[in-house]
Amino acid sequence: MSSNWGNEIRAVIRKELCTEMRNKSATFTAVMLSVTTVFTLAFAFYGRQLTGDGAAGMLWAALLFAGVGTLTRAFIAEEEQGTGDLLRMWARPHAVYWGKAIFAFGQMALTGFLVAALFLLLTGVGVATPLMLFVSLLGGAAALSGTVTLVSAMIARGSNRGTLAGVVALPLLLPLIALGVTAGRSAFEGLATSSGWAGTAGVWLYTLLVFATAPYQFAAIWREP
Amino acid sequence: MIGCEQLGKRYGTRWLFRHLDLDLQPGDCLLVLGSNGAGKSTLLKLFAGIIPASEGTVQRPADPRTGIGYAALDQSVYPVLTVREHLELAAELRGCAPRADELLEEVGLSYAAEFPGRHLSTGMRARLKFALAIQAEPPVILFDEPGAGLDAAGRAMIGKVIEKRRAKTAFILATNDPEERRFATHELELGE
Numbered sequence: 001m002s003s004n005w006g007n008e009i010r011a012v013i014r015k016e017l018c019t020e021m022r023n024k025s026a027t028f029t030a031v032m033l034s035v036t037t038v039f040t041l042a043f044a045f046y047g048r049q050l051t052g053d054g055a056a057g058m059l060w061a062a063l064l065f066a067g068v069g070t071l072t073r074a075f076i077a078e079e080e081q082g083t084g085d086l087l088r089m090w091a092r093p094h095a096v097y098w099g100k101a102i103f104a105f106g107q108m109a110l111t112g113f114l115v116a117a118l119f120l121l122l123t124g125v126g127v128a129t130p131l132m133l134f135v136s137l138l139g140g141a142a143a144l145s146g147t148v149t150l151v152s153a154m155i156a157r158g159s160n161r162g163t164l165a166g167v168v169a170l171p172l173l174l175p176l177i178a179l180g181v182t183a184g185r186s187a188f189e190g191l192a193t194s195s196g197w198a199g200t201a202g203v204w205l206y207t208l209l210v211f212a213t214a215p216y217q218f219a220a221i222w223r224e225p
Numbered sequence: 226m227i228g229c230e231q232l233g234k235r236y237g238t239r240w241l242f243r244h245l246d247l248d249l250q251p252g253d254c255l256l257v258l259g260s261n262g263a264g265k266s267t268l269l270k271l272f273a274g275i276i277p278a279s280e281g282t283v284q285r286p287a288d289p290r291t292g293i294g295y296a297a298l299d300q301s302v303y304p305v306l307t308v309r310e311h312l313e314l315a316a317e318l319r320g321c322a323p324r325a326d327e328l329l330e331e332v333g334l335s336y337a338a339e340f341p342g343r344h345l346s347t348g349m350r351a352r353l354k355f356a357l358a359i360q361a362e363p364p365v366i367l368f369d370e371p372g373a374g375l376d377a378a379g380r381a382m383i384g385k386v387i388e389k390r391r392a393k394t395a396f397i398l399a400t401n402d403p404e405e406r407r408f409a410t411h412e413l414e415l416g417e
Contacts, residue, residue, distance in 0.1 A: 007317055086303075086315075090318040
């Protein structure tokens with residue numbers, strides 16, 4: 001049996017999946033946070049006509065709340081239960097990053113589409129270009145999972161992690177929020193022209209940038225005490 | 226095989242050790258002694274590649290995943306993974322054969338193969354960590370407080386594990402247990 005990246009990444013994903021299936025804490029928390037946020041927003045705007053701007057902003061706020069609230073646990077849980085050193089001994093840093101990020105993407109995509117469906121159902125807001133909303137949410141889930149996995153590794157060994165998570169995540173996520181809201185506005189209002197797709201393209205470019213750089217940043221911090 | 230040159234580690238302004246030179250070959254067994262807080266565990270973590278040095282260099286096998294086996298008292302196991310799943314996960318990540326049945330028999334843990342990590346006692350966890358450390362038959366094995374938490378049979382098991390591999394393996398044992406001096410070819414006292 002020889003070591004290769006595919007096997008290593010699959011092993012990390014399988015470990016995450018197995019852990020999640022047996023204690024269900026992260027998925028449950030993500031779903032509860034998302035559903036609560038969507039219900040709150042739906043109650044706040046009950047009976048009012050939402051604009052594309054407002055709908056896109058609220059949808060992304062719910063996504064961020066769920067994502068940052070739960071995915072930052074990725075490495076904190078390892079350090080809290082003392083198993084981080086096992087991964088450091090057994091796996092190469094890039095395999096750990098990709099395994100954790102891909103698993104987080106699955107979780108985030110699942111939560112994201114659940115949030116979007118619930119949001120559309122409860123607010124009754126119409127989507128002029130559903131494909132654009134789908135593509136931008138998919139890209140947003142990928143970028144969020146890649147960024148938050150890195151943030152989780154950065155804060156995992158620090159003290160006062162809650163504050164640190166916000167401080168580290170904010171500058172990394174602000175460009176994504178701006179691009180995601182722009183894409184969402186175009187999708188809700190039907191600006192399916194080339195300028196309408198610019199926001200979605202921006203989300204995907206940001207995703208590419210995250211996955212081109214984050215594994216290297218992760219490798220640099222993974223062994224620091 | 227494994228060694229260091231001018232190795233030093235400090236936390237804040239306090240140096241645990243400095244200017245350390247070591248060179249270990251197969252058949253060597255270095256016993257690292259010292260009082261609590263002297264830096265024994267830290268030295269093993271440096272050799273394992275878990276933490277970086279403050280100064281100096283460490284020479285270790287090219288691929289530490291299969292080149293170094295490490296078991297430590299303060300190491301945890303995954304609470305929801307079974308003993309067998311730990312060995313399968315480690316094997317998949319390292320690219321070696323799991324050898325679960327063979328290893329569990331060697332460390333006396335066959336009966337607990339399907340126990341999840343959270344149901345293991347301190348001694349059972351120690352045995353699992355030994356199995357994980359020797360899984361890839363690495364040329365370098367690091368044991369931090371190997372006898373801690375083990376009963377007499379467990380300590381005898383460690384003796385067998387070391388004797389079976391000592392011709393082709395370099396061992397570093399961090400300990401306060403004088404009984405483990407019987408394995409040593411070299412000794413290093415930290416905190417002097």
